[in-house]
Amino acid sequence: MVTITIGEFTRVEGNGEADIIIENGEVKEVKLKIVEGPRFFELLTLGRYYYDVPDLEARICAICYLSHSVASVLGIERAFNVEVPREVMLLRELGLLGEFLESHALHLYLLVAPDVFGYPDAIKMASKHGELVKEGLSIKAFGNYIREVIGGREIHGINVKPGGFGRYPTIEELEKIEQNSEALLRFAKRAVNVFADLKFYGAKAEHFVATNSYLYGDKLIACDEEVFDYYEHIEEKTLPYSFAKQSKYKGDIFMVGALPRVMLKSEQLTPLAKKLFEDHREKLSQGYVSLNNLAQAIELVYALEKAKEIARELLDKGLSCENVPVEVQEGEGIGYVEAPRGVLIHHYKIDSKGNISYSNIITPTALNHAIMELSLYEEAKKNYGSLDEKTFVQRLEETVRAFDPCISCSVHLVKL
Amino acid sequence: MNPYQTYDAKILEIRELTPREKLFTLRFVDSEANKEFKYKPGQFVIVDIRGFGEFPISLCSTPTREGYIQLCVRRVGRMTKYMHTLKEGDVIGIRGPYGNGFPMEKMEGSELILVSGGLGMAPLRSVLWYAIDSGKYEHIYLLYGTKSYEDILFRDEIIHLLKHGDAIGCTVKLAYEVESPSCIYLERGFSPKVCKGVVTDLFRGMEFDVENTYALICGPPVMYKYVIKELLDRKLSPGRIYMTLERRMRCGIGKCGHCIVGTSTSIKYICKDGPVFTYWEALSTRGLI
Amino acid sequence: MIILRYVKLPSENFEEFFNSLKQWGEINAPVKQGNIYSFKKVDSLKEVSLDYTRTMLPPKKFFVKPRDELLKLKEGKWEESNGTKPVVLFGVHSCDIHGLQILDKVYLDEPVDIYYKKRRENSIIIGISCMPDEYCFCKSLGTDFAMTGFDLFLHELPDGYLVRVGSVKGHEIVWANEGVFEPISEEDLKYFREFEEKRANSFKRSLNKEGLADMLDLAFESPVWKKYEKICLGCGNCNMVCPTCRCYEVCDLWVNAYEGVRVRRYDSCFMESHGLVAGGHNFRPTRLDRFRHRYYCKSYFDPSAGFNCVGCGRCDEFCPAKIEHVKVLDEVREALK
Amino acid sequence: MLKLGVFELTDCGGCALNILFLYEKLFDIIKFYEIKEFHMASSFKEHDHLDVAIITGTVSCQRDLELLKRVRNNSNYVIALGTCATHGDVQGSVEGSIREKLEKVYGSRANPMKALDSKPIVEYVAVDYALPGCPYDKDEVYQVLMDIAKGVEPPKKDYPVCIECKLNEYECVLIKRGIPCLGPITLGGCNAICVKSKVGCIGCRGPLPKEANPASEFEILKELGYDEEYIRKKFKTFARGELRW
């Protein structure tokens, strides 16, 4: 038995490794290991007052901190039966869209694009494809701007609160968001073309899971049309070789992320994004995980269109800037949010004093851990022996990168 | 005129006085600025390392020798550490001179006792050479307390004065704390002017005409109390005791507020009301020393 | 034509007068921002809260900015940051006018701080009368009425304002807006006196300044300082909001690879480093020393400028630990007896 | 050219990411620095010598510790970047021993991955400069890197968040809204950005060294009606047990 170890993936967020176990000249098993130290967020929030919890949860991951804040806030609000007005929900959506832009742009332009064009990193790629890198950076910067406006800071802002916000955006800020969304749209369209002829690789996802609404939800949906709460059909198990847990949907390997979202929720896409989706529908329905990148590019278009739409609606209606009072009571609630890399679940029980008595957080990279491992296995099996070791390892790394994996959030789970 | 603007000054020479202190000899790049820069012993300048920051440093050269100014800089923190990396020919910014300085005219004809500890030698060196060069003072005593032989600032000058000072009306006395062969050699050569001990030990056996003497003190904060006691014990009037003080300062011209001392009855700015104060002022301004 | 020191501005002309000030400079007036007031650029009278108590930052912020870019580093040389535009400070209270005069003593003293001077020369100060709230103690310090330091001062009347002209510029403004002013009547004067009297009786706090300076000096070892050392957060909020505090810190910052700026910002004597000198000696090593130092500094009486405190009450209103300036001084006095 | 490496131990990735968020200012930095390492890359060889190493994150497993020591031993100037590296941040404040924690979350006391109790890197190695913040303000790291490039020691902040809060004239949420704000006892440098959002500072930059008076802050929050346990937890969120009163 030989083991090939891929030490620390590069150009992914967080620290991950893989062991490829070879027996009798054949790939027998692949172990995807998350070697980043555990951070114990569930324990951290135990006993903490609900109001401070979203700020703590944001620290799970910097790339998608706002998804964590919003998921946390949704879970808490559901526990208290708080209904927030449309204005607040729209602003949260706007924030999540900003996060899509920031995260997808980072992933597509800086991490995946070098694979597409055959460069070791974006800086070296910039010499030939400078325009593209610049376009990506401007989308990313804009996404960050939205995160700053809505979330309070580019990273780990604490503006998103149960019941509303600390500070509401100004007219000028909303106008700027509307204008920039419009202006950046042509860059996003170009991205769709760039990622449209990606090779198929990785596993073929049999099951897709997403939230029932495009950016968040109160239930999960799956490709078998099941509408459910995560604990009904998703089972988590711990692994002896990784700090991350692995999940199965009804006992099967499944996928969350951009591909499942566009496949399951295409009717909710904005006009141009929908058209682009239809153009590539056939391809996308092949279900290879590598297609996730194409879906992400389509989502860039979606996010810009949607952000513009939301900003306009808010500008037309005007902001009332009022928070809903939160009444502390004993309760339980789950927040489902579509983080850029897929479904994110925050589940809390809160006691009568408003302190957290139970918390469970399931992150997209954890949900995707199994299919990531499977993809590595299939890719390894296909290529072992036919490729030299360097190209072999490179191919496997590319496979992992297709997921837009984020290791920090997987602990419970893979870094740049 | 913008008082915060600084003038280009070129480093003509750098001498390593001790491992911690370097002597920078500077000249303004602009010849007008050279002519206009008039200063008194005891005044200081603000050194400006552009893009990094500013800090106050006493002038340790004497106005009697024109064409250059000298600064003795001890390496203690970020700016001074950087200053020590500069080379001859580099250009820095200087503004000043600031502060009141010692009343040299008023003291003419009298005996001067300069009491210095450690880096306090820097401003007093200006007085020392001013007094010697001008020849207008009856006699000059320099009582200098140093940690060790290696720490003696302007060592060549001090040894020169130990040897030949009396001839030009200047008596140097040196106290050292850490024994070393060099010190013992000095002590043997210049006994009783050199001894082991602290600066106050140098007062032993010293008598002076309290009507015709001024004492000028500069040293670390802890030193003042003990030196002043020696002087008062010999009945020197507080009005004849001058000391130069140090406080953190940013502007040097009485704006930034850092060097404010005193209480409700007296507020003083070290930078513009000082840095030279008489002991009377110390008595009426709490916290001055 | 009216060339008088006292004129009347009838209510119906108030807005016209306000708008006419725009030609003298950018109007900045107290605006309500959440639960505080702040001097802000305004375009119309609607935005202004004339019945404000006190702004959080005093008008000092227009002359010594909280963050003030002094010099720009270009090719190894400092260039002056300039660009002073004319401002009209509309609705300044008497205590703050006194505050500015104390700053004048510092910043206009030789060598003159050119930034301060330029801005001062480019500003018009329009004072407005006020009613004290629970924090004000200006009356006891004699800063409740401004005799100088403003261009125009508006005193509330039932049907307008009695306007005192305080400078040549003030006269020019009145001259240029001749049509909006009227001569004052006996009745206006009567109301003015009544208002001032009512105001004088509305103060809830007063500082006993009798021998204050000496009393404090004697109280150097007072146990009261120890008590407050425990309460005081040492956060510097009191310094930042005080109209007479003026300590500033300077730092050089890079704006790109080869260019920098020299910026000064408000500093506070509550910071550990404030009294620190080379060699690590700290002249005010403990919070007690720093706490006491602030009271000493504020209670210093300069014969030509008065106390370093104008009784505006900002330090009380914005102290998270609710330490009260007057109460501390009273307690110190009490402990001495 | 100075050789620069950026290393990540266990954290959220924010501190490394924040460097990328410098955007065009990154080009100023690469005028002086050659970026040898960015993010845990396996290409780090022990003989690689760095002039400046930036380390983010806490030491939370054996791998972190080994990497940290390797980097320290091969770098002239080490910057502990972010509150994880300087104070331990949120993972550092989770109470209990590592085995207990593993059992609670993974259901087994087994520790095959050699997890450690999360501690800031300053507990294991000496650093030349510590810059806290969760994450730090990006201009701060820019100034620090520029200063080092030009040969001068970067200055250290010595004032609480309140100072910057006032410089920006933000309404004090502690006084005016009764919102618990740790501004008075937290090291400044973030430009009081959270107070801009009208929420209280949660102390992400760790305690103000020396000067802070947490005892008084404690009393103030108690007066506002917060219970002791709540305040205690709030105080130690980012800085473990460092705030004592």
Ligand SMILES: Cc1cc2nc3c(=O)[nH]c(=O)nc-3n(C[C@H](O)[C@H](O)[C@H](O)COP(=O)(O)OP(=O)(O)OC[C@H]3O[C@@H](n4cnc5c(N)ncnc54)[C@H](O)[C@@H]3O)c2cc1C
């Ligand atoms: C009137 C006057 C004359 C002086 N003359 C000399 C002299 O002739 N030779 C000499 O070597 N030093 C002199 N000093 C001290 C010198 O100013 C400080 O050593 C220098 O400012 C330290 O700067 P830094 O950046 O290297 O130190 P930092 O890294 O800033 O700090 C190191 C130490 O120096 C203290 N310090 C910082 N800034 C100042 C400041 N502006 N004023 C005083 N202390 C400060 C700090 O509190 C700290 O203890 C004088 C100071 C004053 C006020």
Ligand code: SF4
């Ligand atoms: S000390 Fe307080 S009351 Fe006096 S002027 Fe300053 S802020 Fe106002």
Ligand code: SF4
């Ligand atoms: S809001 Fe917080 S940081 Fe700002 S002044 Fe108040 S206590 Fe200080």
Ligand code: SF4
């Ligand atoms: S205000 Fe407080 S919590 Fe917010 S960034 Fe600053 S130090 Fe961190």
